[in-house]
Amino acid sequence: MTLPVTRLDDRARLPTRAYPGDAGLDLYALEGAVLEPGERASIRTGIAVEIAEGEAGLVLPRSGLASRHGIALVNAPGLIDSGYRGEIRVLLLNTDREAAFTIAGGDRIAQLVLVKIETPRVVEVQELAVSKRGAGGFGSSG
Numbered sequence: 001m002t003l004p005v006t007r008l009d010d011r012a013r014l015p016t017r018a019y020p021g022d023a024g025l026d027l028y029a030l031e032g033a034v035l036e037p038g039e040r041a042s043i044r045t046g047i048a049v050e051i052a053e054g055e056a057g058l059v060l061p062r063s064g065l066a067s068r069h070g071i072a073l074v075n076a077p078g079l080i081d082s083g084y085r086g087e088i089r090v091l092l093l094n095t096d097r098e099a100a101f102t103i104a105g106g107d108r109i110a111q112l113v114l115v116k117i118e119t120p121r122v123v124e125v126q127e128l129a130v131s132k133r134g135a136g137g138f139g140s141s142g
Contacts, residue, residue: 012046024111035094070096
């Protein structure tokens with residue numbers, strides 16, 4: 001299996017895995033930025049990918065950035081459809097209430113995980129099959 005990647009900028013770094021067998025490919029910031037407390041920003045990676053039909057890319061936060069600096073993804077997970085060929089951008093949010101967070105070009109800012117997907121045909125029905133849980137939502141299991 002391969003993931004075709006195009007650099008849209010000579011400074012861009014190709015996605016990498018920290019360890020063999022890791023599910024996520026690290027995504028790198030193309031340029032530096034400063035996120036003030038509570039601020040969000042769309043960070044360029046300088047790359048585009050060709051995700052195979054029947055798959056999708058999920059852009060996920062990096063746990064180290066979240067635990068050490070309060071950096072989250074605004075739309076976690078970000079979804080990349082197989083037909084998208086534009087630049088991958090990462091929507092970062094600084095949840096820290098006091099400290100700014102500085103990103104340098106080349107910093108790891110998120111990870112990309114490829115997943116198999118199903119694309120079912122939507123069928124309207126008059127009612128759904130009964131289940132034990134039913135319509136129980138948030139907090140319904142205790």
